[in-house]
Amino acid sequence: MLLEYVKTVQPEFMDLFVKRAPEQVVEAMRQTVTNMLGTLPPQFFAVTVSTVAENLAQLMYSVMMTGYMFRNAQFRLDLQRSVGALPGAVSVKSDPNYAPGVQKKVSGEVIRWHNETGPESMDANQYVELLENEICELQQQLEQSKKLANGGNELLNYLKTLEPQNLQELTTSAGEDALEAMNAFIQRLVGINDPAQLKKAITQTTTADLAKLLYWLMVVGYSIRNIEVRYDMEKMLGMPVKLAELPPGEDI
Numbered sequence: 001m002l003l004e005y006v007k008t009v010q011p012e013f014m015d016l017f018v019k020r021a022p023e024q025v026v027e028a029m030r031q032t033v034t035n036m037l038g039t040l041p042p043q044f045f046a047v048t049v050s051t052v053a054e055n056l057a058q059l060m061y062s063v064m065m066t067g068y069m070f071r072n073a074q075f076r077l078d079l080q081r082s083v084g085a086l087p088g089a090v091s092v093k094s095d096p097n098y099a100p101g102v103q104k105k106v107s108g109e110v111i112r113w114h115n116e117t118g119p120e121s122m123d124a125n126q127y128v129e130l131l132e133n134e135i136c137e138l139q140q141q142l143e144q145s146k147k148l149a150n151g152g153n154e155l156l157n158y159l160k161t162l163e164p165q166n167l168q169e170l171t172t173s174a175g176e177d178a179l180e181a182m183n184a185f186i187q188r189l190v191g192i193n194d195p196a197q198l199k200k201a202i203t204q205t206t207t208a209d210l211a212k213l214l215y216w217l218m219v220v221g222y223s224i225r226n227i228e229v230r231y232d233m234e235k236m237l238g239m240p241v242k243l244a245e246l247p248p249g250e251d252i
Helices: 002-008 013-020 023-037 053-084 124-149 154-159 164-172 174-188 194-200 205-237
Strands: 049-051 108-114 116-124 200-205
Touching: 002 174, 002 205, 013 205, 023 053, 023 154, 023 164, 023 205, 049 053, 049 116, 049 194, 049 205, 053 154, 053 174, 053 200, 053 205, 108 124, 116 124, 174 205, 200 205
Parallel strands: none
Antiparallel strands: 049 200, 108 116
8 A cells, every 4th residue: 555655646745735734744844854955045056966876765765754753743742732631631820829720619500502402501510621621722722823933843842852762763663564665665766776776876966856855755754654554543443445545744
C-alpha cells in the first residue's frame, strides 16, 4: 500500500497538504527547510548546489524521516490536548491564590434549552464541570493564539523539549513497509539504482528547486506515517485493507 502511494504521489499534492494539514505543521516544515538552505531571496540570488547523488539520497532520506517525525509529534500533541480536556484534568486559572477548579457543593438543577427538544434539566454539579471544561478549552485556544502571535511554533517547541532518547522514539517506530516506501520514493526521484553510480554521479540544482524538493519529501514522509497508522488500525479492526487513498495532510 505504501509502495503504491510513493509510486503515484505528485508534487501537486503539496497544495492539498497546505490546505488540510495543521498550520503549525506546515510552518514547521517551512522553517526547517529555510534553516537548512538559508534565507537568501531566490529572485535576487541564484545559488547553485552541487553534490554526488549518494549525498543527495542521504539528505532526501533524512528529510523524509523528519516529516515522519513531525507526524508522530503531532499525534502526541493531539493526545495531550485530548487528555487535558477530559473531566478531572481541568485547570481554572482565574486567580493564582486559589487551587485549580472548585469544590462543588451546590445542589439542585439547571435548565438548558435544546434546539430540537426544548428545555432539559441538568444536575448543577455537572453543569459546573461543563463550564470548567469550556473555560479550560478557551484557555488552551488563547495560549495557542498567543504563541502564534509571538512567532512561536508549538510543534517545534515541543520537539525542543524532548530528550534525545524521546526524540529518537519518534522515528524508530517506522516499520519495514514505511522504510521500504521511503527508499523506493528516493530511487524514483534520483533515478539511479546502482550504488557505484550513486558515488560518482554529480547532481546540480538551485537552492530554490532544492527547497521545493525537500518540502515535498517532508510532506511525503508525513503522509507515509498517516497511511501507516490507518493501515494498522484497519488490520487491528479486521477491516479490508484499502489502497493509499489518504491525501497528504488529512487526519486519520
